[in-house]
Amino acid sequence: MKIAVLGSGVMGNGIAQVFATSGHHVTLVDISYEALRKAEDSITKSLTKLAQKDANLDPVEVLGRMEYTTDKQKLCDTDLVIEAITENIEVKKKVFKELDELCEQKTILASNTSSLCISDMAAFTNRKDRVCGMHFFNPVPLMKLVEITATDSTSVETIQIAEELVKQMNKESILVKDTPLFVVNRLLVPLICEAITLVEEGIASPADIDKAMKLGAHHPIGPLWLADMIGLDTMLHIQEALFVKTNDSKYRVPELLREMVAKGELGRKSGKGFYQYYVSSDLPTNLQTS
Numbered sequence: 001m002k003i004a005v006l007g008s009g010v011m012g013n014g015i016a017q018v019f020a021t022s023g024h025h026v027t028l029v030d031i032s033y034e035a036l037r038k039a040e041d042s043i044t045k046s047l048t049k050l051a052q053k054d055a056n057l058d059p060v061e062v063l064g065r066m067e068y069t070t071d072k073q074k075l076c077d078t079d080l081v082i083e084a085i086t087e088n089i090e091v092k093k094k095v096f097k098e099l100d101e102l103c104e105q106k107t108i109l110a111s112n113t114s115s116l117c118i119s120d121m122a123a124f125t126n127r128k129d130r131v132c133g134m135h136f137f138n139p140v141p142l143m144k145l146v147e148i149t150a151t152d153s154t155s156v157e158t159i160q161i162a163e164e165l166v167k168q169m170n171k172e173s174i175l176v177k178d179t180p181l182f183v184v185n186r187l188l189v190p191l192i193c194e195a196i197t198l199v200e201e202g203i204a205s206p207a208d209i210d211k212a213m214k215l216g217a218h219h220p221i222g223p224l225w226l227a228d229m230i231g232l233d234t235m236l237h238i239q240e241a242l243f244v245k246t247n248d249s250k251y252r253v254p255e256l257l258r259e260m261v262a263k264g265e266l267g268r269k270s271g272k273g274f275y276q277y278y279v280s281s282d283l284p285t286n287l288q289t290s
Helices: 010-021 033-051 059-063 089-102 118-122 156-168 184-200 206-216 223-230 232-246 255-262
Strands: 002-006 025-029 066-069 080-083 108-111 131-135 145-150 172-177 275-278 286-289
Touching: 002 010, 010 025, 010 033, 010 059, 033 059, 033 066, 080 089, 089 108, 089 118, 108 118, 108 156, 118 131, 131 156, 145 156, 156 172, 184 206, 184 223, 184 232, 184 255, 206 223, 223 232, 223 275, 232 255
Parallel strands: 002 025, 002 080, 025 066, 080 108, 108 131, 145 172
Antiparallel strands: 131 145, 275 286
């Protein structure tokens, strides 16, 4: 299949990488040449590292199936476009309207949104039966789950195609009704929100909160380290959208989260969040408590 990914950030380049690895021709589209350059560099490094543990993986072969462009016309004749841009519903509505006008009628339009309703985007297209959600998890090459979201209008064929693509990537999928946050984040966001509140109230340090959940609840990583990995700006967008939509106090936004995002402390991608991150020439990315 010819697949395009719109948005070359952390999620977008990861999604492009796994599709190309499973044998598909992938076009990665972004408005920024610099973002595309960084994406290509990130994908190359990721594939090189993975190939050290997998003798069957040929980075050169995978990279040969990838194209990087700022030209949206490249989306026209694709079989599937996955949107992986900012978690802002108004922006996504405009993008889906544009994609609907630009792409051939055969093209399936999917969103990698982690929190927003797919039906809100599908409403801006004339192909509601060929719109679905395909929510990958970070880091995409390593995380095995994809949440496939179907609206009341999504066709059985569209769902089956999405499920088959997930299998080809050696991942597993779950089918989710179109609802805010789907399954994983519906459970996860309130937990992270409460962990941030504990820091805000001075109850415990980020490191001790994470230690508590790892040793006391057998979580592989703590909620605050996970928040840093997700991106605190993304967490803020998710929580704001959910609180407005549900008016449920469990989705209220901690003031500390707003303050950190305003200061540019976005987590791992900015070098600082609840922890500080640094890269050494002799060491992998390391973690220090702020």
